[in-house]
Amino acid sequence: MQALYAQLLVGLINGSFYALLSLGLAVIFGMLNIINFAHGALYMMGAFAAYFLLNLGGINYWWALLLAPIIVGIFGMILERTMLKFLTGLDHLYGLLLTFGIALIVQGVFQNYFGSSGLPYAIPDQLRGGMNLGFMFLPIYRGWVVVFSLVVCLGTWYLIEKTQLGAYLRAATENPTLVRAFGINVPRMITLTYGLGVGLAALAGVLSAPINQVRPLMGADLIIVVFAVVVIGGMGSIMGSIITGFALGVIEGLTKYFYPEASNTVVFVLMVLVLLVKPTGLTGRAA
């Protein structure tokens, strides 16, 4: 029983990465209608940004949490301005191919210069050590990841669903022409939205840097699972992606305990089941 609690908690930790990443994907898909396959590469860039900030600039983890998403977000906005914006109104397939190509190029370049086993990034001193919870030893850093990503996820949800700015955004997806008629710069808003989604990916990258190696392929390994999460949760649904992110982390964690050999596939089995029963995803609305 104790072991079970521990696995639930560990699942929640992984779930927070799934949630952050699928949230970014959902935001981008919801506003830009683009399936952002470069998300994994941008997540990786976030981790590398943190590494370089620390090792070249002496800028610590806390500042990296703020700066890395901004740096990578700007990179994302440049991508949007120079390439993605030309895909508006085209079939999803074009966006998918373009972003997938970008991901391959970015990963290839990083791998060329930094190899495959990656670079070390230490846990910040303030978050070292752990607590004994009775049923498990919880590293403080992992606890921090869960709390921080929950706050960021809910904050993003609030921003998009409950504020004036969010209302503009949602309106712009429904009818961009009409929103422009109100004097709102829709293309700029879309660029900023893409930047926000990318920033969320980079933030997840910074959070994961001390846990995993900072590796060029860290995103490629993760992104496939995250896409399954998004499909299960329902494309474009903000709250849906947050909840499924955490839930699937927990389910995966339990699989690692009961039948570890299947832990890499359980998410995809669930995806197939959900698609069979409810093709729009658990929280998705019919198109």
Add this chain to the structure above:
Amino acid sequence: MRQIISTMLLGTAIALAATSAAMAQDKNVKIGVLTDNSGLYADLGGPGSTVAAQMAIEDSGLAAKGWKLDLISADHQNKPDIGSTIARQWIDVEKVDIFMDVLNSGVALAVNNIVKEKNSILIDTGAATSDLTNAQCSPNTIHWVYDTYMLANSTGQALVKAGGDTWYFLTADYAFGHALERDTAAVVVKSGGKVIGTVRHPLNTADFSSFLLQAQASKAKIVGMANAGGDTTNTIKQAAEFGIVSGGQKLAGLLLFITDVHALGLKVAQGLNFTETFYWDLNDGTRAFSKRFSERMKNKAMPSMVQAGVYSGLLHYFKALEAMGGNPHDGAKVVAKMKEMPTEDALFGKGTVRADGRKLHPAYLFEVKKPEESKGPWDYYKLVGTTAADQAFRPLSESVCPLVKK
């Protein structure tokens, strides 16, 4: 008289034909480096193995003697099916004579069969499974650098002797992990220890926390990591986080490479014990080679033992070809010649290739230095113990390889 002359002429013609045939001995060799060029093992083999092969070709001096040595490489992506397809194409279409590196035990076992079937050559420097020279041994294969039996024997025995008598295994769920776990468990039991549990994780896993918690709950004194490359570095890093070592358990890296230690950093890796058969800073010979190697690497990395093995194995192959006066394009024949000749190079010292295809050389037990002991980048290991070449590997008396005459 006329008849005599014509007979003599005929005789001369035949003799001439024979000598010219000997002179036209084929001196073309095609070398294929089949490895993981982009995945979790790319740093310990990958492009570095191709660099090592190129260096062996240059250092052999064969080009100056009229030989034509070609080098190609490919990425098997750690998938046995892809590795097999490339291997068949290389032999049938590209006319590759010899396969080098071939890390990943799953891929290696598949390629081993194809190489045997097509009478090509495999010098495996990257795969770990000891089956390559035991149940699956082949007259066309030499296993050059290390194997699971040797790792288990050296690291396993040392740790049990130091008091680590209960083990829990974290095993990569494929041929390599299974072999390493099996061989280590055998040594542990033989030395008086006990295996109290095992958990198998999929290859290329990012998060080990679930598995580490299970290892922690087992209360085993030693957590044996029967995995490699990125999987091992992630395990070690996360084990530190979950307080495995500070809780009194000891991590045993059964297979670690210098590139892994570099990736982890000394702060995390310090104190780990493990076995390798090559380290760049062993002697003048290894230092000289490694310096040249590192200069040619994009990230200035020192060679891993896998990459060093590619260089050493190829040099021996070239010596055998030279002794034969040409390339017979007959895998089994060349391998037999390589087994006849003693091996010697600056990297692994003097050695031999045994009947079962096992290359013998000493094995070194290393300990990772503390950050303050290290004098600079890549200065990572302290030599703790050496096992002699004839003691390090599986004795022939235990072998089930049909090539071994009993």
